[in-house]
Structures are given as C-alpha cells and as structure tokens.
Amino acid sequence: MTERQLASFTVEGPVQAEIMVLALVAGDVMLTGPCGAAPWYVEVAQGADPMAVAAAIIRANVGEPAVVHSTSWRQARGGVVLTFVAVMDQAAVGGLDRLPVQRAELARGAATAAPAEIAAGPVIEHGLRHLAWLAKDDPAVEGALPAGWLGVLDGYVPEPFRHL
Amino acid sequence: MRKRVSCDCGWSFEGEDAELIAAVQEHGRKLHGMDVTAEQALAMAQPA
Numbered sequence: 506m507t508e509r510q511l512a513s514f515t516v517e518g519p520v521q522a523e524i525m526v527l528a529l530v531a532g533d534v535m536l537t538g539p540c541g542a543a544p545w546y547v548e549v550a551q552g553a554d555p556m557a558v559a560a561a562i563i564r565a566n567v568g569e570p571a572v573v574h575s576t577s578w579r580q581a582r583g584g585v586v587l588t589f590v591a592v593m594d595q596a597a598v599g600g601l602d603r604l605p606v607q608r609a610e611l612a613r614g615a616a617t618a619a620p621a622e623i624a625a626g627p628v629i630e631h632g633l634r635h636l637a638w639l640a641k642d643d644p645a646v647e648g649a650l651p652a653g654w655l656g657v658l659d660g661y662v663p664e665p666f667r668h669l
Numbered sequence: 670m671r672k673r674v675s676c677d678c679g680w681s682f683e684g685e686d687a688e689l690i691a692a693v694q695e696h697g698r699k700l701h702g703m704d705v706t707a708e709q710a711l712a713m714a715q716p717a
Contacts, residue, residue, distance in 0.1 A: 514676040514693065514713050516701045539700055540678035548702045562702060 516546035519584040522559045523547075525632050526567060526591045527606070528598045529653045534606040536629065537593075539566045541602035544625055546582070559589045568597035571649050576635040577628065579669040588669075590632040594651050606633070630661075631669060638663035672714035676701075683717045 524545040526538035536542045547562050549555045560573050572592040579586055609626030637658040639646040647655070672689055675681040678700065682692040693710035697703035 514674055516703060543678050546701060558702060566700060
C-alpha cells in the first residue's frame with residue numbers, strides 16, 4: 506500500500522483477483538457476494554497461487570462454491586487483474602445483496618492491443634461465455650454446476666480464457 | 670474524534686481510532702486479503 510492511495514480503502518498490488526460471485530435465482534443469473542453486486546477485489550500476495558487465494562476467500566466469506574474458474578486477465582488498477590467466476594448454490598447467497606446480470610457487448614481490442622477501457626459488464630459477459638465453454642469442454646465443471654445453469658449457459662457464445 | 674472509513678466495495682465504518690483500526694484490519698484481511706497497519710488504517714479515515 507502506498508501513501509498515494511491511502512485516501513480510500515482500495516485493493517492494490519501487482520496481482521489482484523477480481524471475483525464475480527454468481528448464483529442462479531428464479532432462472533436469472535445474479536451477481537452477488539460480500540461486496541454486493543460490486544466487483545470483489547482481493548490482493549494476491551507475492552508467491553501465492555491466485556486460484557487458491559480466490560477459492561479460500563470465497564469459502565471463508567460466502568460458502569463452498571460449486572465452480573471457481575479464472576476466466577480472463579487484463580491490466581488495470583495498477584497491476585494485473587485476474588478475473589474469477591465463482592458459481593454458488595442459491596442457498597449460499599440468500600442473504601447477500603445482488604443484482605441481475607445484464608447481457609453486454611464484449612470489449613474488443615486491436616490484434617495486438619487491449620481495449621482502451623473495460624467496464625464490469627463485458628468482464629462478466631466474457632466470464633459467462635467462458636463458463637459456457639467450460640460446461641461443454643470440462644466434464645468436472647459440467648457436473649458441478651447447480652441445476653439450471655446448463656440451460657442458461659446455452660444462451661452464451663462459448664469462449665476460452667482470454668486477455669481483455 | 671470519531672472517524673469514518675469507506676472501502677471501494679461499499680463497506681464503511683465509523684468509530685474512534687482503536688475500533689476503526691480493528692475494523693479496517695479485519696475487513697482488509699477477511700474480505701480482501703490485505704494486511705493493513707494501524708497507521709494505514711488511520712490514514713484512510715476522514716473525520717466523521
């Protein structure tokens with residue numbers, strides 16, 4: 506943490522995890538978590554495994570996730586942000602603030618450059634597209650998704666992990 | 670003097686220095702994996 510950024514409480518560091526906690530409620534994908542529907546940022550300490558950090562902090566604050574998977578990375582917030590999608594059973598997020606996920610156009614960059622700016626919507630959209638890809642490609646993910654998810658993900662274009 | 674601190678995630682806390690430091694350190698560690706010193710916690714705060 507540097508003096509420059511002490512005016513407000515914000516997560517920083519060269520590697521940050523951005524966790525999108527998702528649950529299916531009445532057929533709608535909801536963005537939720539301990540920060541409500543705001544992106545949940547977690548500092549990843551030097552030498553730590555980002556996946557292990559994300560999974561552990563989800564377990565500690567929300568509950569046992571059905572699926573946790575990294576879906577994209579981008580340069581932002583003064584470091585590298587690794588986005589993780591965490592699919593939770595509806596019962597685990599019952600008391601948390603949430604908002605329905607809206608469909609969004611993906612942020613597209615040039616062949617050798619990232620998009621100039623990326624809002625949360627395209628990050629979540631890509632996360633769900635990657636989840637759709639995993640659901641078709643990875644039997645472990647397909648089997649772990651709670652009821653209803655496979656049908657919802659049919660509406661998303663499957664995409665691999667990517668740089669946003 | 671009571672102070673207030675807010676986190677980008679929407680969490681906020683208001684209180685005296687000692688309880689504010691404890692709350693910020695707990696929030697930082699539990700929710701964001703951050704180790705926050707007492708000095709850093711106070712530097713984040715504004716008068717309530």
